[in-house]
Amino acid sequence: MPGENLSRDEARERAALLSVDGYDVSLDVRTAVGDETGDGPRTFRSVTTIRFRCGEPGASSFADLIAPDVTAVSLNGRDLDPSEVFDGSRILLEDLAADNELIVDARCAYSRTGEGLHRFVDPEDGEVYLYTQYEPADSRRVFANFEQPDLKAPFRFEVRAPEGWTVWGNGVGELTDGVWRFAETKPISTYITCVVAGPYHYVTDSYERVLDDGSRLEIPLGALCRKGLAPHFDADDVFLVTKQGLDFFHDHFDYPYPFGKYDQAFVPEYNLGAMENPGLVTFREEFIFRGKVTRASYESRANVILHEMAHMWFGDLVTMEWWDDLWLKESFADFMGAFALVGATRFTDGWITFANRRKAWAYRADQLPSTHPVTADIRDLQDAKLNFDGITYAKGASVLKQLVAYVGQDAFLEGARRYFKRHAYGNTRLGDLLSVLAETSGRDMHAWSRAWLQTAGVNSLTPQVLLSPQGLVDELAVVQEAAESHPELRPHRVAVGLYRRSASGALERYARAEADVEGPRTVVSALAGAEAPELVLVNDDDLTYCKIRFDMTSLETLKAGLGDLTDPLARALCWSALWNMTRDALLPARDFVGLVLRFAGRESDIGVLQMLHAWAESAVVHYAAPEWRARGAELLAEGAERELTRAEPGSEHQLAWARFLARTADSRGGFDLLLGLLEGTSKIAGLEIDQELRWAFLEPLAAHGIADESALAAELARDDTASGKRHQVRCLAARPSAAVKAQAWAQVVESDALSNALVEATIAGFDRPSQRELLAPYAGKYFDVIERVWGQRSIQIAMHVVQGLFPSLQDSRETLDATDAWLAAHEKSAPALRRLVLEARDDLARALRGQACDAEAAATSRP
Numbered sequence: 001m002p003g004e005n006l007s008r009d010e011a012r013e014r015a016a017l018l019s020v021d022g023y024d025v026s027l028d029v030r031t032a033v034g035d036e037t038g039d040g041p042r043t044f045r046s047v048t049t050i051r052f053r054c055g056e057p058g059a060s061s062f063a064d065l066i067a068p069d070v071t072a073v074s075l076n077g078r079d080l081d082p083s084e085v086f087d088g089s090r091i092l093l094e095d096l097a098a099d100n101e102l103i104v105d106a107r108c109a110y111s112r113t114g115e116g117l118h119r120f121v122d123p124e125d126g127e128v129y130l131y132t133q134y135e136p137a138d139s140r141r142v143f144a145n146f147e148q149p150d151l152k153a154p155f156r157f158e159v160r161a162p163e164g165w166t167v168w169g170n171g172v173g174e175l176t177d178g179v180w181r182f183a184e185t186k187p188i189s190t191y192i193t194c195v196v197a198g199p200y201h202y203v204t205d206s207y208e209r210v211l212d213d214g215s216r217l218e219i220p221l222g223a224l225c226r227k228g229l230a231p232h233f234d235a236d237d238v239f240l241v242t243k244q245g246l247d248f249f250h251d252h253f254d255y256p257y258p259f260g261k262y263d264q265a266f267v268p269e270y271n272l273g274a275m276e277n278p279g280l281v282t283f284r285e286e287f288i289f290r291g292k293v294t295r296a297s298y299e300s301r302a303n304v305i306l307h308e309m310a311h312m313w314f315g316d317l318v319t320m321e322w323w324d325d326l327w328l329k330e331s332f333a334d335f336m337g338a339f340a341l342v343g344a345t346r347f348t349d350g351w352i353t354f355a356n357r358r359k360a361w362a363y364r365a366d367q368l369p370s371t372h373p374v375t376a377d378i379r380d381l382q383d384a385k386l387n388f389d390g391i392t393y394a395k396g397a398s399v400l401k402q403l404v405a406y407v408g409q410d411a412f413l414e415g416a417r418r419y420f421k422r423h424a425y426g427n428t429r430l431g432d433l434l435s436v437l438a439e440t441s442g443r444d445m446h447a448w449s450r451a452w453l454q455t456a457g458v459n460s461l462t463p464q465v466l467l468s469p470q471g472l473v474d475e476l477a478v479v480q481e482a483a484e485s486h487p488e489l490r491p492h493r494v495a496v497g498l499y500r501r502s503a504s505g506a507l508e509r510y511a512r513a514e515a516d517v518e519g520p521r522t523v524v525s526a527l528a529g530a531e532a533p534e535l536v537l538v539n540d541d542d543l544t545y546c547k548i549r550f551d552m553t554s555l556e557t558l559k560a561g562l563g564d565l566t567d568p569l570a571r572a573l574c575w576s577a578l579w580n581m582t583r584d585a586l587l588p589a590r591d592f593v594g595l596v597l598r599f600a601g602r603e604s605d606i607g608v609l610q611m612l613h614a615w616a617e618s619a620v621v622h623y624a625a626p627e628w629r630a631r632g633a634e635l636l637a638e639g640a641e642r643e644l645t646r647a648e649p650g651s652e653h654q655l656a657w658a659r660f661l662a663r664t665a666d667s668r669g670g671f672d673l674l675l676g677l678l679e680g681t682s683k684i685a686g687l688e689i690d691q692e693l694r695w696a697f698l699e700p701l702a703a704h705g706i707a708d709e710s711a712l713a714a715e716l717a718r719d720d721t722a723s724g725k726r727h728q729v730r731c732l733a734a735r736p737s738a739a740v741k742a743q744a745w746a747q748v749v750e751s752d753a754l755s756n757a758l759v760e761a762t763i764a765g766f767d768r769p770s771q772r773e774l775l776a777p778y779a780g781k782y783f784d785v786i787e788r789v790w791g792q793r794s795i796q797i798a799m800h801v802v803q804g805l806f807p808s809l810q811d812s813r814e815t816l817d818a819t820d821a822w823l824a825a826h827e828k829s830a831p832a833l834r835r836l837v838l839e840a841r842d843d844l845a846r847a848l849r850g851q852a853c854d855a856e857a858a859a860t861s862r863p
Contacts, residue, residue, distance in 0.1 A: 004066060004089035004800075006137065007380045008322055011148040014061055015321075017054060018146065020153035022184075024049040025143045028160040029197055032110065032119055032128050040068055041109040044117065048104045048144040050154075054096040063091040064140040064147040066116075069107040076100055093142060100199035104144035113794045114271040114756040116141030117195070121267070124228045124721045130160075131267040131282055133275060136384045139190040150321045150427040152187040159195060167197040168224070168263055170279040185278070186258060191317050194277035194673050196265045201230035205239045207246050207262070217256050219246065228721055229266070229288045238264060241302045241345055245309045248344035250337075252413050253313055264305070268722055269757035271796055274304050276311030276333070283308075290723060291692030294652035296607035299347040306344075307337030313420055321427040323384035327374045327427060327453070328387070332416075333360065333397025338397065353607045354401075355542040356572040358394040360611070363458060363547065363580055365390030370835045371456045371486070374399060375430050375449075382832035385795055391456075398545035399452045405493040405543045406448065407441035414540030419674045448491070458484025461494065461517065462549035463536040473498075473530045477523045478538050492517040494812040496524050497540030497570065498533035499557075507557070507564040512540060537570055548577035559591075563599035564774060572608050577850035579615050582623055585849040588857035589623035592616070593632055597639040606652050613660040617659070621769045622811065622843075625858060632650055637664040641673065649686025657784065662696040666770065671706055691719050695727035703734040703768050726761045731766025741766060741774055746800060749785055752793060761798055763804035772809045779807035779815055782825045783822045792831045802833065806840040811847050819844065 028045040036042050050063065066089050070082040076097055085092040091104065110119035110130075115138045120129045134141060140147045159167045159180045167173055169184030170193060185193070193253040205221040221242060223235045242264070247256065259278040270284035270566050287301045299561055314336065315329030338358070341350035365371060370386075374396045404412045415437040423432060430453065434445040460481045468474040478496065480489050498511040512534075513526035534557045539548050550558065558574055565571040578595065581587035596616040620632035640661035647654035665671055674697040676682025689697075698715060701707035709732065716728045733744040744766040748759055767775070782805055790798045807815055819841040823834065 004140075005380050005382050006064070006147065008324070008378060011150070011322060012326055013146060014146065015148065015150050017056060017059055017061055018060070018151065019053045020146060020151050021051040021053065021057075023051075023143075023145065023151050023155045024072065024156065024158075026158045026160075027117075027142070027195065029117070029130060030160055030162050032130055032197075033162045042119070043068060043107040043109050046104075046106045046108045046143045048102075048106075050100075050102045050104075050145065052100050052102070052146070052495050054098060056101060057096060057098045059096055060092070060094045061096060062093055063102060063104070063144050064089065064137075065091055065104060065106060065108075065144040066138075066141045067106040067108045070104065071107065072103070072105040074101075074103040079118055089140075090255065102144070106144065108142055111141065112752075112755045113797050114269055115794055115796050118269060120268045120722075120755075121724055122226060122228055122722055125226065127199050129200065129226055129268060131196045131265060131270075132194050133271065133282065134191040135272075135275060136191055137381045139193055142195075145190045147190050148322070149189040149191065149319050149429060151492075152189050152319065152425065152427065153191055154187055155185045157182045157193070157195065159197060161197050163199055165199060166202065167195065168222075168265065168280055169193075169195055170259070170277060172220075172261055177185045183260070188278060188316060192277045192316055194275075194280045194282065196224070196263075196267065196280060198280065199227060200224040200265070201233065203229050203233070203235040203239075204611060205235075205243075207243050209246070209250060210521070211250075211256060213255075217250075219257055219776075220261040222261065223266070224263065225266040225285060225288055226268060226722070229285060229290070232290050233266075233288050237298070238301075238305065241305050242309070244344040245340055247339045248306075249309060249313065250332070252416075253420060254417045255313060255317070255424075257312060258424075258823075259312060269755055271756060276308045276315055276329075278312060278316045281308045289692075291690035292655055292688060293457055294606045294656055295347075296353070296610055296652075299341070299350065299353060299607065302339050302345055302347055303341050303350065303353075306340040307333045310336035310340070313416075317420060317425065318423045319427050321429050323378040323381075323387065324376055325429055326376070326378070326384065327392050327396040328430070328433060330392045330860065331374060331400055334397035335400040336395045349605065351542060352569050352572045352605055354397075355569065356576055356605075356608050356611050359398055359542075359545070360579070361390035362394035362545070362578060363390075363397055364583075366395055366456065366458045367483070368839045370839050373456050374453045379831075382384075382795065382830060385799075386832050386835055395458075395545060401542075402435075402452065402493060402544045403448070406491075407437065407443050411441035412437070418475060451488065453488040455486065455488040455490075457483055457488060457489055458547055459488075459492070460544065460547040460549050461492065461538045461544075463496070463554070464521075464553050465533065465536050465551055465553070467532050471532045473527055473532065475523060476527045476530075476536070477521050478517050479521050480517055480519065489519055492544040492546060494538060494544050494546075495540040496527060497537040498527065498530055499535035499537065499565070500531070500533055501561075501564070505561075505564060506566045507561060508566055509537075509540070509570070514543075517544075535565075537573060539573065540570060542569065542573055548628075549581075550577065559595065562595060563602040566610070568605045571603070572605065575608065575612060575615075582615075582619055582850065583846060585846075585853035588854040589619040589625075589850055590632060590854055591857070592619050593624070597635060600639075601643045601646065602604045606656060609653065610656050613656065613663070617663060622808070622847040623854060625851050625855035626811075628854065628858060633664065633666050635841055636816075637661065637666050637670050640664050641670065644684065649684075650688075651686070651759075654684075654687055655693075658693065659696055662693075662700055665700050666704075671701060674701060675706070688738050691724075695719070695724075695731070698727075698733050699734055699765075702731040703765075703770060704734060705736050707731070709735070722803075729758050730761040730765040733762045735766055735767075736771055736774060738774060741771075741778070745778060745781070745805075748805070749789060752797070756796060756800070760804075763800060767804065767809065769809060775807070775809055778805070778809045780820065782807055784816060786822075786833065786837070787826065787829055789828055795832075798833075802836045803840065806837070806844075808840065808844055808847070811844060813848070816841065816848065818846055 026047040070086045073080040167180040169182035173182045207219040266285040274283040310333040314332040320328045322846040338354045438445040466475040466478045535554045582592040644657040733781045
């Protein structure tokens with residue numbers, strides 16, 4: 001029988017054969033507490049009854065289950081021998097009837113990797129917490145099922161849990177005779193069923209709304225977290241954003257929220273940002289802030305809350321047929337999250353964050369060798385796991401933003417409304433959406449789809465300005481280019497903005513025109529006759545998805561006065577464009593760093609500032625010529641300390657610069673300042689050194705051998721929590737010792753004892769830019785172990801290892817050659833593994849090109 005990596009062809013064959021009427025799932029998780037028994041994994045009992053029909057009586061199929069042991073299998077009252085029908089991931093079902101009932105009694109394993117039913121023991125108080133996470137295909141680790149999105153069914157869950165626990169599910173639950181029983185769900189896919197159980201702290205609220213027909217909609221709201229985080233849990237703000245989102249989506253979707261209650265669980269050791277389980281959304285608990293954070297962190301949380309809420313309609317109510325059309329839910333949720341953020345909450349500048357942060361993710365992904373159309377070719381579940389990427393999310397959302405500009409907001413939203421009503425509780429493909437959008441817009445959606453959804457790559461748009469003898473614009477054109485590997489030129493609806501200095505010295509827009517850019521060159525006739533610009537911004541207001549380029553005059557204007565741009569979105573777009581030029585080896589890394597050092601201190605948008613910090617650090621670590629790297633790091637540290645002292649006391653900008661100093665400190669002076677702030681011998685007015693900031697300061701001290709193991713143990717004693725443990729593990733792995741690195745490597749690569757969160761923390765500490773020589777021996781070891789790791793570990797942990805331990809800091813031709821040699825010798829390795837290595841190779845090759853650009857600029861600037 002085939003293995004656990006379900007293929008698209010198998011799923012289609014099974015969907016054509018079967019339809020599912022319902023599930024009854026009984027879980028007994030009382031084994032989550034107490035001492036372990038036996039040598040194998042800790043397990044729980046899972047009993048599943050599936051009622052389903054078969055279109056070809058007498059045919060064979062299979063159910064999915066990943067479990068250490070199956071006790072009993074019954075098909076239509078006939079007992080089957082588990083040793084004959086269960087192979088570890090599938091249950092063979094032969095001689096099916098027209099109407100069938102399958103009962104599976106199994107022992108399933110608790111997870112420590114965040115896949116399936118995850119079990120977490122809180123080091124602070126010893127309490128045990130459980131939650132499930134399934135996407136794309138891990139519900140089969142908890143109960144037997146048909147694990148594919150187009151075999152929807154109603155679910156009834158019951159759970160036996162330890163005394164004193166509360167259990168949550170997709171539907172409303174009730175405890176009767178020691179068993180939690182949950183209301184039957186609407187027809188949903190297996191991957192969005194959910195169970196959360198444990199002594200969670202739980203807060204309630206409610207949402208009410210009068211619908212257009214006069215009826216009243218009431219939605220019970222809940223929010224939960226570990227007891228240890230309860231003092232930090234600002235549930236009121238979570239509920240505020242939740243209610244604002246429910247108002248917004250009801251105003252725009254004309255389809256009442258269909259899943260009854262709306263609980264939101266913030267859970268430990270979570271691999272994702274969040275998951276859209278209907279009625280029970282799960283989030284990573286890092287969205288509960290233990291210390292002071294910037295407005296950008298609250299904005300990010302609000303965006304994720306709204307993203308997941310949009311999924312209740314895009315993804316849960318209407319679900320893609322197979323993972324090829326994953327974008328049908330993720331792109332829409334990403335777009336609608338930002339759309340609602342701006343339209344319904346206090347974060348009215350959300351499109352700036354979208355342009356600056358989300359699109360940066362998309363631009364990187366779309367230039368990798370693994371780039372793919374928004375509608376991807378997903379052959380199997382491993383492909384699906386890797387396609388939760390910057391294309392499916394951020395590029396897809398950017399394309400939808402372009403679509404709104406193309407067809408108009410009203411036509412777009414009316415298309416969404418028809419889509420929900422036409423396909424409620426069903427499954428769809430690309431064509432289903434295009435048909436309703438064609439109806440509402442009158443546009444040829446197939447041509448648009450071919451250009452934007454079915455081709456890969458990102459276009460570059462560059463202005464060309466011809467001036468008359470009188471100094472007016474004679475002609476302004478937009479030149480469109482594409483990479484040789486993906487030569488598609490697309491239709492772009494763009495705004496072109498012209499900027500010049502005012503009498504006060506500010507760079508301000510004085511002319512703007514929208515145009516449809518098509519083909520290699522488009523003249524924007526509306527701007528002819530305008531006064532000569534100092535800056536041309538070809539994607540002003542960020543209507544389309546493209547890489548912005550500049551003519552020479554515009555580039556020189558930005559180098560001289562980027563901080564003088566008064567419009568924050570225009571400024572963010574220019575920063576993003578300059579970063580893309582740095583990554584494309586068109587702007588030397590030292591020039592980008594210089595711009596950050598000159599102008600970042602004047603940046604008003606805190607999210608943009610924090611992104612500039614990350615980009616500047618990356619510019620020095622990856623794109624600067626090696627001989628300038630130390631000087632670049634020194635300049636960043638000096639700049640961070642300078643701006644920290646200049647920032648308004650107590651402001652979020654001060655906090656951002658303090659965190660940036662922690663990441664860049666590389667000299668005795670910087671270390672002494674961090675130590676003084678930790679010990680209280682140094683003070684910076686307004687800067688509160690809370691526990692999270694203490695760990696941020698300790699990490700560079702550990703990495704440079706100043707904070708030793710005893711200092712880190714003392715800090716853990718001060719902060720003996722789950723968060724504190726993760727910080728300590730990262731700091732321990734960061735210490736500059738060969739023995740420390742060997743231990744960290746062994747813990748991650750040779751053992752599966754660490755949980756997913758501690759694997760991440762260990763890798764983060766292991767891979768330090770200041771320790772290139774210390775890490776050099778692991779470049780060869782990496783290529784020796786990755787195929788074994790991929791075969792033996794869960795895909796989530798294997799991805800952490802393959803991505804996190806790639807020797808990117810050994811940035812040399814030799815490492816590139818070693819990567820090519822591994823790829824050449826492993827052509828038949830798992831495609832998903834090869835994809836990750838190819839992506840890492842591309843990042844390394846890009847870094848080497850950037851370093852060459854930086855070195856060449858230094859050489860040409862010497863007298």
